[in-house]
Amino acid sequence: MDDRDRRKGFYIQTFGCQMNEQDSLRMADRLSREGYSHVADLRRARLVLVNTCSIREKAQQKAYSFLGRLETLKRRRPDTIVACVGCVAQQEGPRLRERFPFVDLVVGPSHVGGIAELLEEFGRTRTPRVEVSQETGAGSLDCEGVSRQGSVTAYVTIMEGCNNFCSYCVVPYVRGRERSRPYESIRREVGNLVRRGVKEVCLLGQNVNSYRCSETPQRDFPGLLEGLGSVEGLQRVRFTTSHPKDLSQSLIDCYGKLDVLCEHIHLPLQSGSDRVLSAMNRGYTLEHYLKKVDDLRKAVPEIGLSTDIIVGFPGEDERDFESTLEALEVIEFDTVFSFAYSARPGTRAALLEERISENEKRERLRYLQECEARIAARKNARMIGTCAEVLVEGTSRDGRHLMGRTRTNKIVNFEGPAGLLGRLCSVEIVKACKNSLLGRLAAGQA
Ligand code: SF4
Numbered sequence: 001m002d003d004r005d006r007r008k009g010f011y012i013q014t015f016g017c018q019m020n021e022q023d024s025l026r027m028a029d030r031l032s033r034e035g036y037s038h039v040a041d042l043r044r045a046r047l048v049l050v051n052t053c054s055i056r057e058k059a060q061q062k063a064y065s066f067l068g069r070l071e072t073l074k075r076r077r078p079d080t081i082v083a084c085v086g087c088v089a090q091q092e093g094p095r096l097r098e099r100f101p102f103v104d105l106v107v108g109p110s111h112v113g114g115i116a117e118l119l120e121e122f123g124r125t126r127t128p129r130v131e132v133s134q135e136t137g138a139g140s141l142d143c144e145g146v147s148r149q150g151s152v153t154a155y156v157t158i159m160e161g162c163n164n165f166c167s168y169c170v171v172p173y174v175r176g177r178e179r180s181r182p183y184e185s186i187r188r189e190v191g192n193l194v195r196r197g198v199k200e201v202c203l204l205g206q207n208v209n210s211y212r213c214s215e216t217p218q219r220d221f222p223g224l225l226e227g228l229g230s231v232e233g234l235q236r237v238r239f240t241t242s243h244p245k246d247l248s249q250s251l252i253d254c255y256g257k258l259d260v261l262c263e264h265i266h267l268p269l270q271s272g273s274d275r276v277l278s279a280m281n282r283g284y285t286l287e288h289y290l291k292k293v294d295d296l297r298k299a300v301p302e303i304g305l306s307t308d309i310i311v312g313f314p315g316e317d318e319r320d321f322e323s324t325l326e327a328l329e330v331i332e333f334d335t336v337f338s339f340a341y342s343a344r345p346g347t348r349a350a351l352l353e354e355r356i357s358e359n360e361k362r363e364r365l366r367y368l369q370e371c372e373a374r375i376a377a378r379k380n381a382r383m384i385g386t387c388a389e390v391l392v393e394g395t396s397r398d399g400r401h402l403m404g405r406t407r408t409n410k411i412v413n414f415e416g417p418a419g420l421l422g423r424l425c426s427v428e429i430v431k432a433c434k435n436s437l438l439g440r441l442a443a444g445q446a
Pocket residue numbers: 162163164165166169170171172206207243
């Protein structure tokens with residue numbers, strides 16, 4: 001691209017998970033350092049990057065619908081460059097250009113770090129390119145540190161890909177096999193973020209328990225957490241996502257001994273039925289999962305627990321669904337992210353006979369979400385009258401309160417001066433709302 005192109009700026013539209021949000025931040029950072037400017041208005045963009053997600057059908061359809069709308073823009077201004085990035089790009093490859101011939105670049109997630117070079121080449125040759133090879137190593141995860149403007153929290157990618165092949169999941173196909181990023185590179189990024197005002201980092205990976213870098217094999221995931229515990233100025237560390245079958249006792253022990261590690265874990269259960277878990281190829285039973293929860297609660301009784309549940313997996317009958325509801329009652333998660341199953345192309349589950357109607361899936365999902373709302377409200381109500389440490393991240397959605405999170409990952413809104421942004425405060429919980437808590441600054445905090 002020439003300087004005129006760059007000045008006109010880029011626009012990024014992101015679909016899907018936190019990993020994609022992080023990839024978009026990395027692309028934006030890289031492009032800004034190369035002299036491109038970011039524009040918030042799509043109509044002013046000279047370059048449009050569409051970062052796609054294929055984990056669920058809905059996310060993929062949303063990306064397609066956005067790409068469809070770009071055709072008009074491209075017709076009006078043919079020199080606009082359109083790049084489709086991410087998991088749909090990886091999954092579809094050249095087929096994506098058959099469906100959307102105006103797309104100039106199709107770029108898989110492993111090549112996000114090289115987006116500037118791909119654009120540079122396109123600027124010179126004006127030849128469309130599909131770059132979806134999966135040969136890129138862990139070095140492609142290197143990053144100097146990116147966070148949203150003024151944010152006191154940031155995500156840091158520590159590994160990518162997955163070797164687990166759960167039968168419903170496209171990740172191993174679109175993100176490739178597990179690759180862990182070198183420890184020194186992660187520590188450098190965290191240090192850079194802290195120097196820029198970040199107080200809390202969340203370590204990202206499809207299965208962080210599998211973290212093991214070939215350059216420093218002695219540094220497994222608990223070892224990485226221990227290493228980050230000594231980064232000066234870093235106040236909190238979280239991580240996501242953790243696979244129940246790989247959750248080790250040494251990781252559970254970290255909660256008791258690392259002050260920096262927040263007492264929260266996202267541990268996807270997916271189903272409470274052993275029959276369905278086996279069909280999903282999850283590698284654990286409900287009993288095994290309950291034992292892990294028990295071990296976690298022995299180490300940290302107040303630990304915050306969140307999970308993912310899929311309803312309507314092929315063959316899930318009423319009894320299986322009941323088992324999931326019972327598991328939710330017994331475990332009492334703080335947050336449940338629940339989804340209706342959708343078949344993803346290329347996965348083993350897509351070959352299974354689909355026996356559950358869309359209506360039935362929707363009905364089960366609605367019922368499960370109602371049950372979970374009751375459980376979460378019951379749990380939140382128990383917090384009234386207690387005091388929690390809250391890291392102030394910004395203002396509440398309505399702008400009337402400060403907003404922060406407890407170490408157990410509960411959102412707390414409370415009144416206080418703007419100067420508390422980025423500070424740790426002690427807040428008394430006075431009310432439990434649907435998805436958050438209302439608090440009051442403890443005496444002597446303002
Ligand atoms: S653990 Fe299973 S669900 Fe998670 S990314 Fe890997 S294959 Fe997908």
